[in-house]
Structures are given as C-alpha cells and as structure tokens.
Amino acid sequence: MPTSHPKKILLICAFHPDSATIASNRLRGLAKYLPRFGYEVTIFANEKSPAHSQYNIVSAQSTMEMLPSSVKLREKIIHRFIDRFQRFISDGQRDRLFDSLFSYPDFLREWYYAGPPIARKLMQMENFAAVVSSAPPHTAHLIAHQLKKEFRVPWIADLRDLWTQNHYYKRYWWRKIIDRHLEKKTFRSADCLVTVSKPLAEKLEDSHPHRPVRVITNGFDPDEMNLAKLRPTKFLTILHTGILYDDRRNPEPLFRTIADLISEKTIDPQKIRIKFYGPNNDNVTNLITKYRLQHIVQQKAMIPRSQILLRQREAQILLLLRWANPAEKGVYTGKIFEYLAAQRPILAIGGSPGVVEELLNSTKAGYSPQSDTELKTLLRRWYREFETTGMVRYHGQQELMEPFSQIQMAKKFAETLDQLLRQASVK
Numbered sequence: 001m002p003t004s005h006p007k008k009i010l011l012i013c014a015f016h017p018d019s020a021t022i023a024s025n026r027l028r029g030l031a032k033y034l035p036r037f038g039y040e041v042t043i044f045a046n047e048k049s050p051a052h053s054q055y056n057i058v059s060a061q062s063t064m065e066m067l068p069s070s071v072k073l074r075e076k077i078i079h080r081f082i083d084r085f086q087r088f089i090s091d092g093q094r095d096r097l098f099d100s101l102f103s104y105p106d107f108l109r110e111w112y113y114a115g116p117p118i119a120r121k122l123m124q125m126e127n128f129a130a131v132v133s134s135a136p137p138h139t140a141h142l143i144a145h146q147l148k149k150e151f152r153v154p155w156i157a158d159l160r161d162l163w164t165q166n167h168y169y170k171r172y173w174w175r176k177i178i179d180r181h182l183e184k185k186t187f188r189s190a191d192c193l194v195t196v197s198k199p200l201a202e203k204l205e206d207s208h209p210h211r212p213v214r215v216i217t218n219g220f221d222p223d224e225m226n227l228a229k230l231r232p233t234k235f236l237t238i239l240h241t242g243i244l245y246d247d248r249r250n251p252e253p254l255f256r257t258i259a260d261l262i263s264e265k266t267i268d269p270q271k272i273r274i275k276f277y278g279p280n281n282d283n284v285t286n287l288i289t290k291y292r293l294q295h296i297v298q299q300k301a302m303i304p305r306s307q308i309l310l311r312q313r314e315a316q317i318l319l320l321l322r323w324a325n326p327a328e329k330g331v332y333t334g335k336i337f338e339y340l341a342a343q344r345p346i347l348a349i350g351g352s353p354g355v356v357e358e359l360l361n362s363t364k365a366g367y368s369p370q371s372d373t374e375l376k377t378l379l380r381r382w383y384r385e386f387e388t389t390g391m392v393r394y395h396g397q398q399e400l401m402e403p404f405s406q407i408q409m410a411k412k413f414a415e416t417l418d419q420l421l422r423q424a425s426v427k
Helices: 024-037 069-088 091-102 109-125 139-151 173-187 198-207 252-263 282-290 305-314 326-330 335-342 355-363 372-389 398-404 406-425
Strands: 007-013 039-045 056-059 128-135 155-159 192-195 213-215 236-241 272-277 297-300 317-321 346-349
Touching (some): 007 024, 007 109, 007 406, 024 128, 109 139, 128 139, 198 326, 236 305, 252 272, 252 282, 282 297, 305 335, 317 335, 335 398, 398 406
Parallel strands (some): 007 128, 192 213, 236 272
16 A cells, blocks of 8 residues: 655656657556555656656756767767768668667667766655666666665666567677676666566576566556447458567468468458558568458558557457567567457467467467467457457456556565665665
8 A cells, every 4th residue: 555655766767658669558557556556756768758748757858968078079970980881881780780889888878978967866856765777778777777876775677678688689799798797787786677577587587696586577557458448340350550570570470371261262351451550561561462462451650559549449359470589488578468458359470489378378368379270270260250240259358367457567566666675774
C-alpha cells in the first residue's frame, strides 16, 4: 500500500512514456503505477517531452547547446568526417563502422556529456530516495552510475535488452572489448540488475556474479485491456503493427503458407487481408510480388498509438514476427503485451521455443507454430471458424494474464526498491 508521503525516485531513460517507441510501454507502466506502491516518479529523458503530459518529465532539450566547447568542437569534426567519407564506404559496412568508431557509449553520446549536469541538479533540488535507469540506450546507466557515486542512493539498473550480451550487438570485436569493460565498470556500483526474462537474467548472473539480479517482465496496461471491444473486421484480417527488420522479422513463412492455401482453394482470397502498420518495407514489397498477394497484403503508414490500439482490437488475428535465432528464446518483445491487452488471437511466427511460447501457452492467448505444416493446420482451422461464425474465437483467459500486467510489474519494482532502501537505512 502507498505511504502517506510517497518516496521520490528518479527514472533515467532515453525515451519518455509519451514516446511512440515500444520501449516506452515499460516506462509508461512504471510512471503510471509505481505511485500505487508509494513511489513518486520523476523521469529524466533525452528526447523532448510533449507540452502537456500527465507524467513528471524533465527533458534534456537542446542538448548540443549544453555541451562544453571542447565537446562541441569534437562533435562538429566527427559529423564533418562522416559526411565527407561515408560515400566511399559500402552501405553494408557504413553503419557498423561509424557505430563502432564514433557512437561511444552509444548513439546518444551527446547526452552522455550534457545529461549528467542536469541530472546532478535534479538530485540536488529533490530528495530522491533512489535512482532507476532503464536501457538501451545504455547511456542512461552511465548517468545513473555517476549519480550513484556522488549521492550514494540505491540504484537499480533495468536492462530491457542486454548490453554487450545482446544478440543484436553488431559492433566489431575490438569495440566489444571496450564496451565489455565499460559494462563491468558501470554495473560494479549498481545495487540491483533487473531484466525481463529468466534466460536473460542467467546471462547477467554469469557476467556480473557479484550483483543481485531480478526478473521483472514487461506488462500490458490493464486500462487498455478495459477499452471498449470492437467487432472484428468482415475480412479474416491478420494485423502486424510496428517496424519490420529484414534479417530478424520475416513474414515469408506466412505469405508462403497463405499462397499455398489459396492455390489449394482452401482459402478464398477475397475474404482475407494481411495488414502492416509501420514504415514501408522493401522486403515485404518483394515478397508480395513473389507470392502474388498484391490484393491481400497491404502496407499502411504508421498511425498514432491510440488508433493502433483500435486497429488491434478489430483484427481477427494479431501477427508477432520473431527472429529465428536461439538467443531469441529469452526475448518477449514489448509488442506481445500490447497484443495481450487487445484480447485477439496472437500468431507468433519464427524464433526458437522460449518465453513467448510459455506466455502464449499459460494465458491461452495464441499460438506459435514451429513449422510450415503446423502453421498451415492452424490457419485452416481459423479460416473454417471464420467461415462458420464470422470471426476467429479468442481463448485467452484474463485471470491467467494478471501476472503480466503493468501493475504487477510496478509492484515488483516497488518491492525491490523497498528492500534496497531498508538495506541502505541500516548501513
């Protein structure tokens, strides 16, 4: 239960709860529900916040103007070098090379220099009981590390994705050595490391054996689950929302299976639609042509999140695309929790068996076929159900989803904060 005088914490993160990024879902849940458990949240973010936000956000606006003169000069030189020489490097190597050479500690290097003085002033003005940093980008942890050294308050480092152990890490080997040293040095002063799944926690425990590690999964917002339910579309609509990555999120198994079912005359192409809301993707465009699905697959521009939530609720099936990499077994993705709130059947394609399958099985919210044969069998069954009743039935059970709510997520953070504050009080 919340105390009469809530304890103040500083949450450091590149994005803020009003951001359109999927990472902001976790931050939104903490800012919204931690007050229920006695914690008042101030957010220190790199990006500019909206004029009217329900959250207490301090933004590092006009970051370049806050930089020391020497850093400003260095940044100008770096940008001029990149502009001049990038045309001589192939597209495939350009991003990796410049990221390895110049993005230190990450692409928010300017925040790395401009952020700490602002955060230090916040700490001096407010009586913050603790600091929580949430990343990536991991500059947030470096700022929190500096505050920990100076103000000696408890610090939780929240890793939504791992740092150098992240299977998306693409920098050169020599840069990884540098980053690995920085990670160890930074987390040496953290009071607790938090991550989103047990497989990721096990990696953290191996690499930081002297740091307490706790698993706190992402969650859905129960207020969004309580939004008015919409009647599903008249088509058998399969919906994907968000950005696609060609080498990680590939819809080809779905397209191939749908094309086969149409060829077999199992599915009437006039009754099915596959929709992608997000940036136009060339790989999807090529696959549409390859499988002759021009009248079925639609790529639509990104729309405001409030509209995305409505589109999710009226879809017959929600599509979750995963990377076919064994390291993906510990990755939920934030999207799956949005899908839980929409209360429509989830179809997860790609990836190895892991936490996503466990979540879908435990909540009855969807399926994760492990082969084209399983996928085809599932789509046949769903199509027959759609033909008979006009909709694909949702079997998810709300009471089984309670452990994955943002309220439970905030409660676990609060319990961890309570424990750290008790330990600090007896030192």
